[in-house]
Amino acid sequence: MKKIMYGLSLAMAIVLAACSQPAKPTKRSSEPSSSAAQTVSSTSAEKEQVQSIDGSYRGQDAESTILLVVTGQKGTYTVTDSDGEEETKEVAIDPVNQSMRIGDELYRYRVEGDQLSLEDLEQAEDDQGTIVLTRQ
Template sequence: MKKIMSIMTLAAALFLTACSQQEKAPKASSSASSHSSETVASTSEKSEQGVSIDGSYRGQDEENTILLVVTGRKGTFTVQDADGEEETKEVSIDPVNQSMRIGDEPYRYRIEGDQLSLEDLEQAEDDQGIIVLTKQ
C-alpha cells in the first residue's frame, strides 16, 4: 500500500510540474511571437519611410556654395554666391520615392556613403543637372 501511495504521489507531482511548465511555455512563445511581430512592423515601417537623410550637407556648384539642412521631411536649401549673397528655399522630402522639392523644383535624391546626389527632374536632357553634396 505504501508503494502505491508513493507512486501516486510521484505521478501527481510529475503531472503538476508538467502542467505548470505548459502554462509557462505559451506565455514565452506568445511573447516571442509578439516581439517578432514588432520587429516585422518596424522593418516594414522603415521600408515605407525610406532611409533617413537627416543632417547637414555642403557642396559647390560652379561658384556657389550650397548648404542643405534636413530634419525629418523638411529642410532648407541655401545657395551662397561668390559675392556672399544668399538665397534660401524651403525643402520638402518624400523618403518613400526618394524625392524632394526645393522651392518649386522637383529633385530625386540618392545616398552613397556620406554623399547625397540631387538630380533635377526638370533639367534639359543635354544638361547634367546633378548636384553632389557631402554630409557634414
C-alpha cells in the same frame, strides 16, 4: 430484407447527423491567411528600410556654395554666391519615393555613404542637372 432495412436506417442516421452539425466558421473571414500576413510583414519591412537623411550637407560648384539642412521631412537649401549673396529655399522631402522638392523644383535623391546626390527631374536633356553634396 432486414439487412437492407438496417443498412438504409444506418445511412439515414449518418446523413441526418451530418446535416444537424453546426456549421464551422470559415477561417478566411475572421483571420488573415499566411500569405496576407507575409505581405503585411514585407510592406512593414520596406517602410522600415526608408533611410533617414537628417543632417547638414555642403557642396560647391564654380560659382556658389550650397548648404542643405534636413530635419525629418523638411529642410532648407541655401545657395551663397561668390559675392556673398544668399538665397534660401524651403525643402519638402518624400522619403518613400526618394524625392525632394526644393522651392518649385523636383529632385530625386540618392545617398551613397556620406554623399547625397540630387538629380533634377525637370532638367533639359542637354543639362547635367545633378548636384552632389557631402554630409557635414
